[in-house]
Amino acid sequence: MTDTFNSLIRRIPKWLLYTVAAFYPAWLLYSGLTGGLGVDPVKAMEHALGKVGLQLIVLGLIVTPLRSLSGVSLLPLRRVIGVVAFSYILLHFAVWLVLDVQILSQIWADILKRPYVTVGMVGLVLLLPLALTSNNWSVRKLGPRWRKLHKLTYPAALFGVAHYLMQSRGFQYEPLIYVGVVVLLVAWRLLPRRRPAAKTS
Numbered sequence: 001m002t003d004t005f006n007s008l009i010r011r012i013p014k015w016l017l018y019t020v021a022a023f024y025p026a027w028l029l030y031s032g033l034t035g036g037l038g039v040d041p042v043k044a045m046e047h048a049l050g051k052v053g054l055q056l057i058v059l060g061l062i063v064t065p066l067r068s069l070s071g072v073s074l075l076p077l078r079r080v081i082g083v084v085a086f087s088y089i090l091l092h093f094a095v096w097l098v099l100d101v102q103i104l105s106q107i108w109a110d111i112l113k114r115p116y117v118t119v120g121m122v123g124l125v126l127l128l129p130l131a132l133t134s135n136n137w138s139v140r141k142l143g144p145r146w147r148k149l150h151k152l153t154y155p156a157a158l159f160g161v162a163h164y165l166m167q168s169r170g171f172q173y174e175p176l177i178y179v180g181v182v183v184l185l186v187a188w189r190l191l192p193r194r195r196p197a198a199k200t201s
Contacts, residue, residue, distance in 0.1 A: 002071040010076050017077070021084040025049060025091055046095040053088030054160050054178065056081050061157055061185040079134055082153070086131040089160075093124055116166035123159030126152045154189060157182045 028048055032041035060081045063074045074081075101107045110117045130150055132138070139146050161182045165175040 006071075006073045009074060012077070014080055017080045018084070021080075021087070024052065025088070042095060042099045046092055046100060049088045049095060050092035050164070053085050053092055054157075054164060056085035056088065057153070057157050057160055058178070058181060058185070060085060060153065061182070061189075065185065065188050082130065083134050086127050086134075089124060089127060090131075093120075116163055119159050119166060120163035123156050123163060126156035126159065130156070154186050158186065 028037070028045045031037050032045050035041075037044035059074075060078055063078045063081075067073045067075065097107060101110060111121055112118070130152055133142065133146060133149060142149065161175070161179045165179055168175045
């Protein structure tokens, strides 16, 4: 069953996934323009893009432990997941920048004075080199350094869930769940793996 599932995953066209992913922000924009996102469509769009982007980052972190624990491999999709996650986070930032704050001096003031904005910006900056190197040329050019560079996903995810938690008003369970999941995934990554014992003749 696992082999069959993994085989199906490998056959999914990447272009199809990118096309499907493009429909979500397009749908949000349409809903915002037609009154489907409530009284504050800009905030609704901003939060929705950020939240789904964060969910995709978490999904990308789950790929390796999922394969190790169950044999199910989403590795062929990890690059797509990462690129789409960054695209949604970038759109989340763009909506905040262009449609929400708008005033350049206020944008800079928010980044410097509002901790949750500062934390979110750090997370975005950490994701930028990952997005720029998510291509075959960069993998070949960087060699082993590519894997080291892409470990930035873990601190970026931590800053992302911190941003989500800090901007939440009042006590909410959902942001805490995201924090707990990401902390567990980072801990799983940092824990030393027991190597198989060498066979003796």
